[in-house]
Amino acid sequence: MSTGYVAVQWSRHKRVYDASIAIGIALYLGAFVGVSKVLWQGAHGISDEVILIRALGSCAIVLLHVILCIGPLARLEPRFLPILYNRRHLGVITFLVALAHAMLAIGYYHGFGVLSPVRSLLTSNPNIDSFRAFPFELLGLGALAIMFLMAATSHDFWLRNLSASTWKRLHMLVYVAYGLLVGHVALGALQTDRGWIGPALMFVGLCTVSGLHIAAGLQEYRKDRGNPTTTPDAEEVTWVDVGAPNEIPIDRARTVCAPGGERIAVFSTGGTISAVTNICAHQGGPIGEGKVIDGCITCPWHGWQYRPQDGCSPPPFKEKIATYQVRIVSGRVQVSAKALPPGTPTTPVRIPGDMP
Amino acid sequence: MADSIALAILWTLATYGAAGFCFALAFVFRGIHCIDPAAEHAGLSFRIILLPGAAALWPILLRRWILAGAKP
Numbered sequence: 001m002s003t004g005y006v007a008v009q010w011s012r013h014k015r016v017y018d019a020s021i022a023i024g025i026a027l028y029l030g031a032f033v034g035v036s037k038v039l040w041q042g043a044h045g046i047s048d049e050v051i052l053i054r055a056l057g058s059c060a061i062v063l064l065h066v067i068l069c070i071g072p073l074a075r076l077e078p079r080f081l082p083i084l085y086n087r088r089h090l091g092v093i094t095f096l097v098a099l100a101h102a103m104l105a106i107g108y109y110h111g112f113g114v115l116s117p118v119r120s121l122l123t124s125n126p127n128i129d130s131f132r133a134f135p136f137e138l139l140g141l142g143a144l145a146i147m148f149l150m151a152a153t154s155h156d157f158w159l160r161n162l163s164a165s166t167w168k169r170l171h172m173l174v175y176v177a178y179g180l181l182v183g184h185v186a187l188g189a190l191q192t193d194r195g196w197i198g199p200a201l202m203f204v205g206l207c208t209v210s211g212l213h214i215a216a217g218l219q220e221y222r223k224d225r226g227n228p229t230t231t232p233d234a235e236e237v238t239w240v241d242v243g244a245p246n247e248i249p250i251d252r253a254r255t256v257c258a259p260g261g262e263r264i265a266v267f268s269t270g271g272t273i274s275a276v277t278n279i280c281a282h283q284g285g286p287i288g289e290g291k292v293i294d295g296c297i298t299c300p301w302h303g304w305q306y307r308p309q310d311g312c313s314p315p316p317f318k319e320k321i322a323t324y325q326v327r328i329v330s331g332r333v334q335v336s337a338k339a340l341p342p343g344t345p346t347t348p349v350r351i352p353g354d355m356p
Numbered sequence: 357m358a359d360s361i362a363l364a365i366l367w368t369l370a371t372y373g374a375a376g377f378c379f380a381l382a383f384v385f386r387g388i389h390c391i392d393p394a395a396e397h398a399g400l401s402f403r404i405i406l407l408p409g410a411a412a413l414w415p416i417l418l419r420r421w422i423l424a425g426a427k428p
Contacts, residue, residue, distance in 0.1 A: 004394055007401035122362035135357070152409035157402075161392055161420070162413075 056101035072216035136187035255288035272348035376411035
């Protein structure tokens with residue numbers, strides 16, 4: 001949360017995460033180079049530079065698949081949440097690997113002529129109106145530019161100063177980058193190498209990414225449809241049925257969907273029920289999938305905390321999220337569909353029979 | 357791609373990037389606290405980390421800096 005900025009908010013978890021990524025990348029590159037040298041020998045031999053270019057390029061593609069799969073995986077299975085926490089570091093590392101691939105490839109294929117390497121890259125293939133002979137390098141450059149923008153704006157400073165919605169839209173461009181990279185690989189490496197392994201792996205990757213997104217989307221859709229709403233009361237406030245008090249897990253939440261589509265996280269903690277928006281003020285993380293730690297609702301994505309009774313972060317932090325009125329009628333918890341302004345205090349409803 | 361178009365693209369990018377880099381240096385060391393007071397006492401490594409993004413998005417930040425400076 002924000003009292004002042006630092007370059008990287010290191011924690012033990014982040015160090016382990018980053019070290020694991022670095023070791024994983026080193027092992028992948030080593031294995032790729034080793035296997036390639038064994039497979040491509042003699043008349044079919046490939047230069048070390050080309051092997052390294054392919055190793056770095058394929059590594060960036062694998063990392064991008066991991067990045068795209070983390071979100072839906074964590075939504076489908078909470079055990080994957082720890083790998084979601086530090087996804088921005090993974091994104092920056094993926095950009096650096098892709099940049100190394102691009103620099104090496106441009107230097108190797110375009111660095112020894114009269115023209116400057118980038119000018120040579122842009123002009124060497126004029127078949128811009130052809131599908132199969134399209135200059136696939138341009139697709140890769142486009143993806144690299146998007147990945148640069150995402151890496152360069154990954155710090156919380158940008159999230160706060162570009163506004164959460166703009167930042168989110170900017171970072172949704174990862175799907176455009178992924179599409180460009182699929183084209184880059186399909187029109188480039190997969191056309192050069194006539195084997196079946198490359199296309200098969202790309203197809204499996206594409207199916208995995210899209211399949212996980214569809215499965216996670218369907219799960220959310222079913223959750224939203226399953227929430228019955230009550231009729232408006234005398235004051236024309238719509239109350240959404242949450243369930244019996246004991247159906248909400250202790251120190252956790254049940255998430256319901258208001259008629260307007262906004263999700264509300266209803267928490268049970270300390271024998272009381274309270275409700276806040278399901279959207280974290282930090283990166284829009286799903287607060288309802290978090291838990292109460294030290295009396296504060298804790299977002300599962302990056303650990304931002306809010307007090308259940310007023311949606312305010314504990315001092316010295318100043319973030320606020322919307323709160324909702326809660327009531328218990330005929331043994332059922334109901335939450336008002338109308339959001340209160342962020343930071344509005346509410347009175348948590350005590351669960352009947354639950355002694356303070 | 358025709359050489360003239362490639363040259364035009366490269367010159368545009370180089371000019372934008374050079375202007376962005378100059379702006380970014382001034383912004384991260386002088387102007388950043390005008391648009392975000394929380395950055396006023398931030399360290400050198402934080403400012404360096406922001407350089408690439410500030411160079412890329414300099415028109416947005418320049419506008420924000422001017423608007424923040426115009427406020428009483």
